[in-house]
Each structure stands twice: as structure tokens, then as C-alpha cells.
Amino acid sequence: MAEKKSLLFDPVETLHSIEEKFEMVQVLNEEGEIVNEEADPKLSDEDLQELMSRMVYTRILDQRSISLNRQGRLGFYAPTAGQEASQLASHFALKKEDYILPGYRDVPQLIWHGWPLHQAFLFSRGHFMGNQMPEGLNILPPQIIIGAQYIQAAGVALGMQKRKKEAVAITYTGDGGSSQGDFYEGINFAGSFRAPAIFIVQNNQYAISTPRELQTSAKTIAQKAVAAGIPGVLVDGMDPLAVYAVTRDARERAISGGGPTLIETLCYRYGPHTMAGDDPTRYRTSDIDSEWEKKDPLVRFRKYLEAKGLWSEEKENEVIERAKDEIKAAIKKADSAPKQTVTNMLEIMYEDVPFNVQEQLEIYKAKESK
Numbered sequence: 302m303a304e305k306k307s308l309l310f311d312p313v314e315t316l317h318s319i320e321e322k323f324e325m326v327q328v329l330n331e332e333g334e335i336v337n338e339e340a341d342p343k344l345s346d347e348d349l350q351e352l353m354s355r356m357v358y359t360r361i362l363d364q365r366s367i368s369l370n371r372q373g374r375l376g377f378y379a380p381t382a383g384q385e386a387s388q389l390a391s392h393f394a395l396k397k398e399d400y401i402l403p404g405y406r407d408v409p410q411l412i413w414h415g416w417p418l419h420q421a422f423l424f425s426r427g428h429f430m431g432n433q434m435p436e437g438l439n440i441l442p443p444q445i446i447i448g449a450q451y452i453q454a455a456g457v458a459l460g461m462q463k464r465k466k467e468a469v470a471i472t473y474t475g476d477g478g479s480s481q482g483d484f485y486e487g488i489n490f491a492g493s494f495r496a497p498a499i500f501i502v503q504n505n506q507y508a509i510s511t512p513r514e515l516q517t518s519a520k521t522i523a524q525k526a527v528a529a530g531i532p533g534v535l536v537d538g539m540d541p542l543a544v545y546a547v548t549r550d551a552r553e554r555a556i557s558g559g560g561p562t563l564i565e566t567l568c569y570r571y572g573p574h575t576m577a578g579d580d581p582t583r584y585r586t587s588d589i590d591s592e593w594e595k596k597d598p599l600v601r602f603r604k605y606l607e608a609k610g611l612w613s614e615e616k617e618n619e620v621i622e623r624a625k626d627e628i629k630a631a632i633k634k635a636d637s638a639p640k641q642t643v644t645n646m647l648e649i650m651y652e653d654v655p656f657n658v659q660e661q662l663e664i665y666k667a668k669e670s671k
């Protein structure tokens with residue numbers, strides 16, 4: 302029997318020492334106090350108020366979308382409450398030229414990038430007009446295939462690099478998405494070409510009912526960046542200032558040739574996975590819910606802004622009323638879209654329609670013109 306050779310290093314020790322380095326970045330604690338002066342992005346008063354307005358607006362949009370879904374006036378919907386800092390503060394660090402490759406829960410970032418609300422509602426209803434993005438709006442429709450957007454983001458970022466654009470491709474998936482092959486291929490490929498991409502994993506603790514602990518034996522998802530040779534950051538996803546600072550840095554690194562970054566935002570979804578029958582009480586306890594509610598991004602940001610004299614109940618109510626009015630107008634506009642036909646679907650699918658589809662197209666045109 303060969304003599305057991307000892308390695309020059311201890312791989313278990315190496316693993317642990319790497320894992321320990323991925324500490325969570327936090328700027329604002331649960332009490333709304335700055336705990337990391339150095340990392341404070343020092344946003345202007347106007348920017349702080351704008352970011353708060355967007356988070357409040359989006360919480361209302363979430364509540365309204367849930368009730369519109371229950372009334373049968375919306376189709377597919379994935380609730381967003383609890384993830385506002387992860388979604389909106391990361392988006393706040395972007396520029397119009399940046400490209401967003403979202404997952405199905407990332408409607409808020411698309412709205413703030415310029416996706417008209419009535420189109421988001423049409424998307425939810427599966428109406429083709431929801432996916433006809435306005436010219437110059439750099440977004441793709443929300444991806445339903447888990448993780449597929451990671452590969453597409455690597456490609457879009459590479460395209461931007463080749464065209465010498467000063468812009469990034471940003472993509473979002475969940476903790477479940479980080480177990481997909483596409484996730485690894487995307488971050489590895491982008492790293493290999495130093496493509497200007499930002500890969501965000503919103504770790505909201507559950508992939509439908511599968512808890513984060515079952516997803517991987519890695520201590521953090523951020524550390525998966527190491528194997529791709531790119532920077533990885535673990536950030537408090539309920540802290541808008543930390544999420545903003547980390548994404549801003551990743552963007553700067555990307556556009557200055559430093560390649561992609563993987564960001565894991567620790568957050569929580571308060572609602573069900575989607576409105577299609579998920580019941581979170583079957584896999585989460587109310588104790589876990591209340592632990593996370595204490596970390597609420599809106600609560601801590603409100604405290605922070607109020608202490609600075611930048612926020613009030615009156616301001617918040619103004620945003621709530623505006624959100625309600627705009628949502629009402631947008632759903633009315635979505636209602637006035639023409640009824641979708643099979644012809645519509647077949648016509649927009651191909652540039653050159655294959656003969657067999659052409660045959661079907663003729664049949665449906667005849668049927669639908671009656």
C-alpha cells in the first residue's frame with residue numbers, strides 16, 4: 302500500500318479561512334443608524350428621499366398587484382415586499398445605458414428603469430404587448446427559466462465591451478438560481494473575458510419551499526465568485542445604503558475594465574413565492590417572519606431619514622397616493638389593450654415565418670376575422 306502523503310496545505314483549513322472572509326457588509330443597522338462610516342455612500346438629501354420614495358411606491362405596487370391578482374385582473378405575479386433594498390438600491394446605482402436582465406420577481410427594477418407600468422401589467426397577463434419594450438429601453442422581459450439570465454448577461458456584457466460602451470449588464474437571480482448550471486457558466490464566462498457584468502443573487506432564504514441551507518453546503522453564495530476568479534461580496538440586502546454602495550463599486554470596477562462582480566444580498570420575501578397557490582406557512586414559522594420584519598428596509602431607512610429631517614408622514618402619504626393613482630391609471634390602460642389573438646402571437650414570433658406556421662397563421666386569420 303502506498304504511503305499516505307500529507308499535503309503541503311490543509312484544504313479544509315483553506316476553505317474555512319476563505320469562507321470567514323465573506324463578512325456581511327452593512328452601513329445602516331436595524332435602528333436606522335450608520336454603523337460603517339467608511340462605507341456610507343454619502344448620497345445627497347435628494348437622492349436619499351428619491352430612494353425612499355421608490356421603496357414606498359414599490360411596497361404599494363406590491364400590495365395592489367396582489368389584490369389585482371386576487372380579483373383576477375392580473376395573471377402571473379411574484380411578490381416583492383422585503384426585497385425593496387436589494388432591488389431598488391442596486392438599481393439606484395445604475396445608469397440609463399445599463400442593461401437589466403431580470404428574473405420574474407424583478408419587475409420593480411424594470412419599472413424604475415422606464416418600463417411603463419401598464420406594460421408590466423400586460424406582461425403579467427401574458428399579453429404580447431407587455432414584452433414590446435420601448436425603443437432605447439435597455440431591459441429584457443423577466444426570465445422565468447431559473448438562472449438563464451446569467452448566461453445572457455455574460456453575453457450582453459461582452460457585447461458592450463466589444464462596442465466600447467461605458468455601461469454594464471446587471472442580472473438578478475435567487476438563492477435557488479445559484480444552484481443552476483447557468484449560474485456557474487455565466488459568472489465563469491464573464492470573468493474569463495472580464496466582461497462588465499454585475500451578478501446579483503437575492504438570497505431571500507427560500508427557493509419556493511426549499512430553505513437556503515439545502516441549496517449548497519457553501520457558507521455563503523458570495524464565495525462562489527472565488528472559483529470563477531472574480532470578486533464576490535456578501536451584503537445586508539435589507540440595508541439600502543450598503544446595497545447601493547456595493548453595486549456602485551461593482552459598476553465602477555466593471556466599466557473601468559475590472560470585470561464582473563458577484564453580489565449576494567441577504568434578504569427575505571414576506572409574501573408567498575408567487576400568487577399561484579404557494580402557502581409559506583407550510584415551510585416557515587411566524588417567528589422567522591417576525592425576525593426578518595425587524596430588519597425591514599423601509600422601517601430602518603425611514604428612521605434614518607426622519608432623524609435627518611428628510612422624511613415625514615406627510616411625504617410618505619403623498620407617495621402612497623401618487624402610487625395608487627398611477628397604478629389605477631395603468632391598469633385601466635392595460636384593460637384598453639386589444640384582446641390578444643393567436644394571429645398576434647404567431648406574427649411576432651418569427652422574422653421569416655416558416656411554411657408550416659404560415660399555414661396555421663392563415664387558418665387563424667380566417668377564424669379571427671369572422
Ligand SMILES: Cc1ncc(C[n+]2csc(CCOP(=O)(O)OP(=O)(O)O)c2C)c(N)n1
Pocket residue numbers: 406445446447474475476477478479505507508509574
Ligand atoms: C430551470 C427551471 N427549473 C425550475 C423552475 C421552477 N421554479 C420556479 S421558481 C423556482 C424557485 C426559484 O427560487 P430562487 O432562485 O431562490 O428565487 P426566488 O423565487 O426565491 O426569488 C423554481 C424551482 C423554473 N422556473 N426553471
